Amino acid sequence: MRKGFHEPAEKPRRFYKDVSVGEDAAGFAVLLDGRALRTPKGQPFRAPSREIAEQVAEEWAAQGETLELATMHATRLANTALESISQNREAVAGQVAQYAASDLVCYFAEGPEALVSRQVAAWGPVLERAQAEEGLSFVRAAGIVHREQPSETLEKVRALALELDDFALSGLAFGVALFGSAVLGIAVLRGWLGGEAAFELSRVDEAFQEEKWGVDAEAAERADKLRDEARMLERWFRGLDAA
Structure with a gap:
């Protein structure tokens, strides 16, 4: 048949x-x-x-x-x-920079105050560390209206990506897409955050809504799978550190 x-x-x-x-x-x-x-x-x-x-x-x-x-x-x-990476390094680095251009952790809610406070506590330290250790200065926005990021910052992100070997660049590209954030991807790469911690920072808004309205079973299952991917990525980068 x-x-x-x-x-x-x-x-x-x-x-x-x-x-x-x-x-x-x-x-x-x-x-x-x-x-x-x-x-x-x-x-x-x-x-x-x-x-x-x-x-x-x-x-x-x-x-x-x-x-x-x-x-x-x-x-x-x-x-x-x-x-793939060796033949497409410029394009992959450009994709990482594109995430930095509209980075999740730069877009703070306009309200309610409880959510804004949670975002500030979660995202502020990693943005500050990106500034202190990588020289990445990001513009913080309130609301969903796009804000331009400094061209110098985007070029630094692109250069950081190009400095990586193919295995690390593969991981970084995976991470920024997983988190919706170049900052969080770099944080796991550098070891500032574990993979699961970075994933939780990427879903501050979702967690806040779940506390208010309850957890959808399908969404929770998907989050668990993505959380596993984040843990995998942390182990990937630490395995590369041992090379």
């Missing part, structure tokens, strides 16, 4: 039993039944540190009878770093 048009494709089946990490002159490999993992385009998979290779290996080891590729975030980050 042929599959219906809307029927989803079958998930790939697990084709290996054992997962391990090996090392050679090119870096650290993930081994599936002793055979080195390759990227989707067929490149040899090599990580810059054992910690990153182990993070990827754990994702492969955790799979059941079928591969849940959507849950393998570190694998995806590594594949992006190996296959």
Whole structure:
């Protein structure tokens, strides 16, 4: 019987039993039944540190009878770093700067006062640290009307991104999209914040609304998945620190 048009494709089946990490002159490999993992385009998979290779290996080891590729975030980050970043560094750095141009943590509510106070307490310290340690001066806005950020700040964000190696830039691009904030992505990169802490700062408004109106089960499930991604990202950056 042929599959219906809307029927989803079958998930790939697990084709290996054992997962391990090996090392050679090119870096650290993930081994599936002793055979080195390759990227989707067929490149040899090599990580810059054992910690990153182990993070990827754990994702492969955790799979059941079928591969849940959507849950393998570190694998995806590594594949992006190996296959795409080197050819697109300028574009990726530009995307990071675009997030800085309308950064979530620069847009404070006009009210109620309880929410504004919570935003100031949550976002003020990380903005101040970005200024003190990276020289990133951001304009703070009240309400949703767009405010231009200093061109010098955006250029510094772009330059910061370009200074990173491909694995770190892959992680930063993932983080700024996850948080809706270049500032929070940089904070996790630099170790100012843990991944989960940065995620909670990115959803101050949502948490405030949940306290007032209750938690939607579907939204909570989605938040839990994103929180897991944020934890993964923190481990990713700390694994790169060990390289």
